[in-house]
Amino acid sequence: MRNTRLSRRRLTLITAVLATASVAVAGCGGSSDDSSSAVPTSGGDSGLDAVYADAPVAGDDAILSDSTMAEIKERGVLRVAAALDAPLLSQQDPSNPDDVEGFDIDLAKMLAIYIIGEPNIEIVPPASETREALLQNGTVDVVFNTYTITEERAQQINFAGPYFTSGLAIAVTADNDDISGVDDLDGKTVIVGANTPAVTAVPEVAPGAEVTSFATDPQAVQALVQGRGDAYVQDYTLLVAAAANDDNIKVVGEPFTEEPYGIGLPPDDQDFKDFVNDWLQQIEDDGSWAEIFEATLGTVVEGDAPTPPEIGSVPGS
Template sequence: MNRRVLLALIGTLAMALAGCGGGEESAVPPATGATSSPDLLKNAPVADAAAILSGSTMERIKKRGKLIVAEALDAPLLSQQNPTNPDEVTGFDADLAKLLAVYILGKPEVEIIPPATETREALLANGTVDVVFNTYTITEERAEQVSFAGPYFESGLAVAVKTGNTEIKGIDDLAGKTVIVGANTPAVTEVPQRQPTANVVAFGTDPQAVTALLQGRGDAYVQDLTLLASDAKSNPQLTVVGNPFTTEPYGIGLKHGDTEFKDFVNDWLKKIQDGGQWAAAWKSSLGTVVESDPPTPPAIGSVPGS
């Protein structure tokens, strides 16, 4: 994720907390609080025994009996821990991690180690975690230190409006409108490029921008989708409309050079896209606050560094 956007997201979440060979089908018992979609894990694919290569990372995970994941515990709709039940972690990234565990183990056994932005590479390099699901934007620079499966999701700038506004459905409807953006975010330059007649008004923090929108000081608020989704989750007066109009490709971080595991994870990702589990995970998380159909998953290997 863009560093400035990520810093804004972290700050907002902190405030919110304060206030291939073909897989065989297997009936997998759902983990406690695993997902709001009851059939997501039950119908999840499980890898054939032949896909668990001898001496591979997959085999080590299977022998250990759990998948160790670097994943946030305070990211609404992505991976958020239930404060009343610490064993319950829900969201899009959390569900995908459980689906990968099912594919390897036949059960959603996941151990979560919350990473800091600057520790993700080290956690993979020293073997502390098997994978990273953590809004981990694929870049060529990062790909020199880690391998990326995917991309598995594309975030980017999106549009939010005051709930009940049916006139604006996305970036194409912002011509001549007053558009709120976060200061020092990509929206400052991107909105005028897309809609030259829009009146862009910048606010220093995300809470200030949300308040301005709800007070009617702007027609729409443009910010990163994951941040807007978090805002909408905690404030039903705000609605996200449409899918992102810029791209921020998120990858699954793996230990650098582990080609066997990367191919295995990419094969799994294609299976859950084709089988509908990817869309089901999106619907039960980000899709609960975004007024659109599930987006088309990005093509695997489609960005430099993947």
């Protein structure tokens, strides 16, 4: 484990991103179609080789016998529910399908190293509404999927973290000058992702809006571009992360919620939750969390990496 710690300014992602608010950015996906097929991947070419090489590895005393950690180590691969279509978060390389990179998936690889000693992961792409089921039925070990911690979800599964804080924002087509923030959503058709915080947040801020939902983020973006809605409300991180991918849409206004991301874990497994939280604290303390941020989301955000939220600091965590 490294002893050096990166110097980081105490600011949230939202504050950092707002420094680039004059740039029109594109919105894209964070949740792929539900699929029974898995994508094996180990490492990648994200420029994080040194981070992987110095990553902490759990001691034998941390791998409890007959535990989830022991099962994963014996299997030799961490099964992860993650998107394949979220730029800078979890993006598959079309020319090399085994290579998936981004903030979420690189953190997942770091967790695999902590348990197994190698960044061996197997990705199962979820839809937003299937993430709890994938954990409950044992299809995956963890979910890294811009997964907002809520008390309702925490009744069904466990969360480690939070490890990041983002917020809901608004995307419109590039030629739309009628919508500049939440105050303009009343009377409009607003697209949201199924089973995302936007489903309940939009009626609260714009009770006169007509809400229509789509199963995946790519479907929602396509619907916006095709004119089947006036605006698309989704996580600001996802919208910023897709800045180079679609010139047809832009983000307007400021984030109007705070969304703490958690690592989804199987229900009723406190040992595994404690284990993952211990790992998360280690990579935050040694600076590798910040290095991963700067190599991924940090490439489109001005300023230093934000300070991660305190582990266990939100209801449901």
